[in-house]
Structure formats: structure tokens, C-alpha cells
Amino acid sequence: MRVALITVGDEILSGDIENTNATWIARKLKELGSSLIKISVVPDDVEMIAEEIRSIEADYIIVTGGLGTTPDDVTREGVAKALNLEMRLNQEALECMKKYIEKYGLSEQIKKMATLPEGSKVICNRVGAAPGFIVQNIVVLPGVPKEMTSMFEEISELFRGEREITREVVTTAREMRITELLEELTRTFQDVKIGSYPKENSVKIKITGRDEKRVQEVCNILRERLKEYEMS
């Protein structure tokens, strides 16, 4: 499954917080066997959220953040705008928020959180107030990490796919010297992805593919042939 992630929030764009939600979701999707094809961080702005959603082609788009009650929380509107849908007070969402309604009445804030793009399927929030939702291929979750992770676990089966195998080979050879070897292997093993990540005194090579035997074969060749570069 090809999945894209949009994180909504000025706080990440100003460098005030790290995008830990993105890293968490990236790892989960990989475990489940889906590929994360893009991460975007956009401001709390209806137009920019809508534009980003419209620009992405993926099996699913996950959007996190901007589901609260304050004026900067505009993700619901952004999603509706992207899909040309009306906003409607959602009965399922009100049902999820029963305990808040009992405590505060049907306040404007509760109405705001329960007003979703028409046709949304609600994901109840068991940790906080604002419900998440799924509409077409868009999955919308809160930005508060505890709430996001709890909701994600509930719907994670959506993203179950065929798992990829990853192996790593670390070498002390300089990246510039092993380029030709990696090029040759990339040409020969077209069903295997070979990524190379230079660190200070070593290079990490990641070998990824669906077929464990093929991945292992690349690892074996690498381990054997890298020896000459490491020694020289």
C-alpha cells in the first residue's frame, strides 16, 4: 500500500517541536508492510491543507493535527475543501463525545469538533475529546501523540500489506570507492533496492526487497566484495 502523510502544524514549521508523529507513523507503516511515499508538513491553513491533499496520489493519505477547537484548528475544513464536500454535524461523532456533552452540554466547541466532511466515518477518541475520521481515502487523526497513536492502532489493519525484508551491511570503505560496485548490483538486482548512507567513518548500505533470498544474495555479494575496498 502506498501511503502519504501530511502533518498539519505551525509548531513544527517554526522548529519548536520535532515531528515525532511522522517518525512513529513511518515505523508503523513499515512494520505493517506499507510504503510511506511522502511526508509533508503544512501550516494551519485551509487552502494549503486542501492543496497538499489534492496534489498527492496514494492509496491512503494520513493527515494529523488541527482537530481541536481553537481558531487555528482548520484541518476538518481543509479536508472538506480538498474533496469538495459539505461540512455536516456528524451524529456518530456526537455519540463518541457523549461524556463531554453530559458534562458541558452541546457547546459550540463540541459542535465544532463533531462537524466533519459529509460521509465521514468516525474514529472515536478514547484518550481525548476530538474524534478522528476517514473520508474516501483520507484518514484524519489528532496531533496530540497519545491520541494519535491510540487511534492509529485501532485502524492499523487498513495499512496491512506484503512486508518488505531489509538487511544492512556496514563498511569502512569510503562511499566514493564503492559506487561502481553498488551501481553494478543495482543493475543486476532490479527487484532489490540498495540505499547507501554515509556516516562519519563508515557507510551503511540498506538492502530492501520482497524476496528474502534475493536480499540475502545481495548481502552476501556485498560482504565478499567489500573486503578488498576495506583492506586497501
Place this chain on the structure above:
Amino acid sequence: MRVALITVGDEILSGDIENTNATWIARKLKELGSSLIKISVVPDDVEMIAEEIRSIEADYIIVTGGLGTTPDDVTREGVAKALNLEMRLNQEALECMKKYIEKYGLSEQIKKMATLPEGSKVICNRVGAAPGFIVQNIVVLPGVPKEMTSMFEEISELFRGEREITREVVTTAREMRITELLEELTRTFQDVKIGSYPKENSVKIKITGRDEKRVQEVCNILRERLKEYEMS
């Protein structure tokens, strides 16, 4: 200045590493007085890099990562494709890499790193091998943090702008209860941005604007009026 950041790298999309470059650049841009309007993370893929660059309207686009010598390093090609430019062996880049050329000769790897979109202005790499470059409004830097930060510091004046003032007010009032107050202030102070970030037992309100007096005025009103919500 409105700046967008594109981080290139499968390693971030698979959740293997945090996008620390993005957070570092976000903070730097804010210090310099520029606004980061979007962060994207895209795979090591010429087409997707080019598409993302083409989709962004900003004063500057910073692209990091994918400048090495291995087959998955395709950022140079992605930038050239986005701008419809030819790739050319760049003399300035070769000059920067003199010490590597003396050591290894004009190897295929060195030629790859020095082959840039035509018209690129080179940024020498004082920490590693691969040069960065600026072409039109696109600033391209390596992904290795030490190399990226060193190069960014050299060109940081590009991003100098009028600085914004930010103040924070933290309240123990529930976010749902203070929404109307924030809406009222957002309407009244249109030159000031009011963001609200719920934490476990408190809400952080960030007030940002160019005019210090106006920002302070909003803070004072908030501090005064939040008292009633905190006590009740």
C-alpha cells in the same frame, strides 16, 4: 522571506532516522526572520523530487540530501529536471574538490558530484566532498548534518528578513473553554497570529507578530482574562 524545505531520503520515510535537519533549518530560518511555509520529505527519485520542486511557490526552496556518489543519489538530476536545465560538469565544483582530485584523480565519482544543473553557483563543502549549489531560487545542500549546517551558515544571509516576535502564555484552563476568547482575540488582532497547543494538563498559547507592542497587548489581555477560566 517565504522558504520551503524539501528533504530527500528514503531513510526518513522508513522511520529509520528523525528529520533532524528539518528541525535545525526551521529554527535557523526563524532566527533569521524568514518563514518556513512547508516541509516535504520525498524519496530518492528524480521524478518525485522534480514534481515537488515544481509544485512549490516560495521565495527560496532549500533541498537537502542525495548529493553523494551512489546510484540512489539523484537530487542533482531532480533539480535539473524541475527547472528544465541540462546537467554540466561544473568547473567551480571541480575547483572545490581539488584535494580529492589530487588524491583520487578525476574519478567517475568526482565527476558525478561536480555535474550540476547548468548555471549553478557552487557552495564548497569544507567538511565533506560533495559540493552544494544554488540555481535560480533553489538552494541544494548535502544531507549529512555536519556538512549541511556548515554550508547553511555560509549562505545564511540569503534568508535574513524582518524578525517576528513570539510570546507564550501557558494556562491550566481547558482548551475547549477558552476557544471563544481566542476567537475574539484572533478577530480583533488581525496582525497577530494566535496558536493554541494543548498539552496533558495545560494549554500553551503562542502569540506571534512583527509589532512587539501588539503582541504584548494580546499577552496582557490573555493573562488577565484567563484567570476566570483557571479559577472556575
